[in-house]
Amino acid sequence: MLNRRDFVRLAAAASAATSLPATMLPQAPKKIRYAAVGLGRISCQHFMPGTKLGQYGEITGLVSGHPDKAAKFAAEYGVPQKNIYTYETYDQMKDNPDIDAVYIGLPNNMHAEYTIRAAQAGKHVLCEKPMANTPADCRAMIDACHKANRKLMIGYRCQLEPTFIQARKMIQDGVIGKVWAIEAANGFNIAPNEWRSDAKYAGGGPLMDVGIYSLNACRWLLQEEPKDISAHSYVDPTDPRFKGVEETIGWVMTFPSGAIATCNTTYGASQEGFTRLHGSKGVLEIFGYGYDGIHMSLRSKPAVEAPQPDMNKDPHQFLVESDYFSRCILDNKEPGPNGEEGLRDMQAIARIYAAAKKA
Amino acid sequence: MLNRRDFVRLAAAASAATSLPATMLPQAPKKIRYAAVGLGRISCQHFMPGTKLGQYGEITGLVSGHPDKAAKFAAEYGVPQKNIYTYETYDQMKDNPDIDAVYIGLPNNMHAEYTIRAAQAGKHVLCEKPMANTPADCRAMIDACHKANRKLMIGYRCQLEPTFIQARKMIQDGVIGKVWAIEAANGFNIAPNEWRSDAKYAGGGPLMDVGIYSLNACRWLLQEEPKDISAHSYVDPTDPRFKGVEETIGWVMTFPSGAIATCNTTYGASQEGFTRLHGSKGVLEIFGYGYDGIHMSLRSKPAVEAPQPDMNKDPHQFLVESDYFSRCILDNKEPGPNGEEGLRDMQAIARIYAAAKKA
CATH class of the missing domain: 3.30.360.10 (Dihydrodipicolinate Reductase; domain 2)
Structure with missing residues (x-):
């Protein structure tokens, strides 16, 4: 799913990382810069305020189909106009170095597509639960993030509480x-x-x-x-x-x-x-x-x-979740509630629905 | 399941009831006289004390395979030696006018047999839950009590609470x-x-x-x-x-x-x-x-x-249950938790076990 340009960029980065002594590597950014994808309740009332309160993340981008809504939250979080995307311009994020990761707070049926497109744009992905609507979609999301060497976490905040x-x-x-x-x-x-x-x-x-x-x-x-x-x-x-x-x-x-x-x-x-x-x-x-x-x-x-x-009171649970994922990226660690975890729930859900249908 | 002698007795009673004016009928006894069948925990610690506290019942008989135990509770409840039965002499209760009803507090596999034999001896039956081990046994219990024109209640005390x-x-x-x-x-x-x-x-x-x-x-x-x-x-x-x-x-x-x-x-x-x-x-x-x-x-x-x-604190729930069944007998009313109610639970239980076996 990576395009040629991604490969070139990733290859160059890998080459730089292996050819420079560790002390000369550019400092890892202190904060992971998130674009909130979808400005519904969970993004606006929980994830963005939680991230703002945290230590390791900040909101630097927005993705929305509603320009008014985007403008309102851009003002609140100090997001510049150039970092506001629509679902049509979404893939252009790949050229934006101000955004490290996305938070997917969309309806379930959009999770797979926007996770995969984010990974292809070189962004890490924190995606809300349920991971997707089918195990096959979950697998495609895992594969896309794996191929792009990007972290993927599913928003199981309870596991971090x-x-x-x-x-x-x-x-x-x-x-x-x-x-x-x-x-x-x-x-x-x-x-x-x-x-x-x-x-x-x-x-x-x-x-x-x-x-x-x-x-x-x-x-x-x-x-x-x-x-x-x-x-x-x-x-x-x-x-x-x-x-x-x-x-x-x-x-x-x-x-x-x-x-x-x-x-x-x-x-x-x-x-x-x-x-x-x-x-x-x-x-x-x-x-x-x-x-x-x-x-x-x-x-x-x-x-x-x-x-x-x-x-933890709201939005503290989202602070924990956001900071946890940021640390996973900063420390290059696999998140606990990763794509495989989301997939296993979806496999069980598919079995539950199949059992109910058969019953 | 009624024997010839039972039929003659029942027929005579029915004849007397229809030929005498209502005011001349013998007064119904104020209290139902119970034989406790099985002197385990539920009989001794709950049913018998509950009945003793109640208004409409009394313990006048005991059925046990342990003479010592029987003697001890006979002394406590003032039960005469002639009203103490074993499982072998159980059927002789039919000749004992001091016993109107039995309370079956036996292991489940004995519920059906001792309910049916009690009915055949002309006694009303209050049987603990679960009613029996199979729907077929439940049906036989219902039929036996119906044929003997005796009341049958299953000990669903919650339904009376x-x-x-x-x-x-x-x-x-x-x-x-x-x-x-x-x-x-x-x-x-x-x-x-x-x-x-x-x-x-x-x-x-x-x-x-x-x-x-x-x-x-x-x-x-x-x-x-x-x-x-x-x-x-x-x-x-x-x-x-x-x-x-x-x-x-x-x-x-x-x-x-x-x-x-x-x-x-x-x-x-x-x-x-x-x-x-x-x-x-x-x-x-x-x-x-x-x-x-x-x-x-x-x-x-x-x-x-x-x-x-x-x-209600123990043994009050059993007082309620015992008095309720006594009133059903005295007022000739069908108990709410009757044999059909017990049978329906047992039918569902059989389905649950069958489903678990199939799964």
Whole structure:
């Protein structure tokens, strides 16, 4: 997917890097300079303010189909006119050295295309979850970033949060013993006219958008991949909110260790996110996946003092996410929630949908 | 299943009832006189004390294979020696006018036989859940009680508790709107050498014993029967506690209204019982199915004051159950949780096991 010009540029850079002594290399930039792609809620209310508060990133570019919106945020973040792109001029970013990376906050169906085009333009990519609408699209994104030697991270902010990290460590350390049963749910009552309930844009319903939190929490906390999956879904055929997507979907997953997870998600009702793990020695629950803090409760035998992790308030979770990805770029480290991680969720989601369809 | 002598007796009673004026009929006894069948934990610690505290029942008989145990409880409840039976002399209860009804607190695999024999001896039957180990056994129990014109109730104490009754009414009244998603779980870490984890006695694992609470709560609160069911189960093959039964089983049920329930149960970990219903206008959760009180939380839009139902402490729930069944007998009313209700759970359980086996 790299064009000839990219190859020449990359080859020259590689040559310079190997021919100069380390002390003479140009200093790595202190901050990663991001272009926010798509000026929706998640970009404007969460990612951009989070990045601004952080240490290692700054907003230096914008991509939008709405010139007024772009102008407004350009003024707020001090973005010069020359760094404002539309979806048509997007590829010209390759000639702009003020932009190191992009943040993809677009509808799901645009994730693959704009990730691949960003990589081809020589930019690192932080892409929102769900990674894409199909495993094949995820694979193409991974390949494009790999070929361009650019980092790719998926916006699994929970994996970077102290609550989740502490929970995973406690499970690993055996604080709740052998995990046997997990219940998880996450959902909300969706407003009319959202792209998220239109299959054309979202590729699916609540499973893609918020059920993915339950799926990812089970996989990530157990550090296992689902073995068997069964599922059932339903949509009220008379409800105009739903265009080709499920309203509610419930599924059961088994894991190689023997743990069984039952998960539910809906766009028809408010469901405060929770993942509750029952082990032979105790129960650990993580609840509230919102931007205003993720909580934990712990009951174990013998009792262990319940941790009180930092309950990061919005936009602090995005600060953590943005700074984390910036450090990955600056330190040339592979992000934890990388493209392979996003792909594995999408593979499981494809299996859940297939099971529901078959059922 | 009635013998000739029973028919003659019943026919004579029927004849007397129709030939005497109502005012001349013998007064119905004020209290129903129960024989407790099986002197295990549930009979001795819950049913008998509950009945003693109640208004409409008393313990006048005991059935046990342990003479010492029987003598001890006979002294406590003032039961004369002639009203103490063994499993061999059980059928002789038919000649004992001091016993109106039996409470079956035996291992699951004995429920069918001792219910049928009680009915044949002319006694009403209050049988613990799960009703029996197979739908066919349930049907035979229903038929036997029907033929003997005896009442049959299954010990679904939750259905008689103010918390559950109020929850069902709130759902019916639309307080939480249209119910879309339900999560439920109930389980515990079982001790070694319990008959409940031996297929020979229990007919299944945690699903039969405690998972049935989740199943029954979903069915009873929605007043619907499951449509589609999928399930997965697991047992640690090296754990000697489990003899032919599952350790953990998770299942998904759909209902004709479109509601989807995901349920989980295990004998490998402590799982405080809960059923959480998510509706278009709010969330209702019932939690803690123990004998020490069933609780409820409610979040709805518009907000409705959360009810504070009577949190009945042990053995109060059994008082309610015992008195309720006594009133059904005294007033000649069909119990709510009757044999058909027990059968419907067992039919669903058979489907859940079949789905897990197929998966």
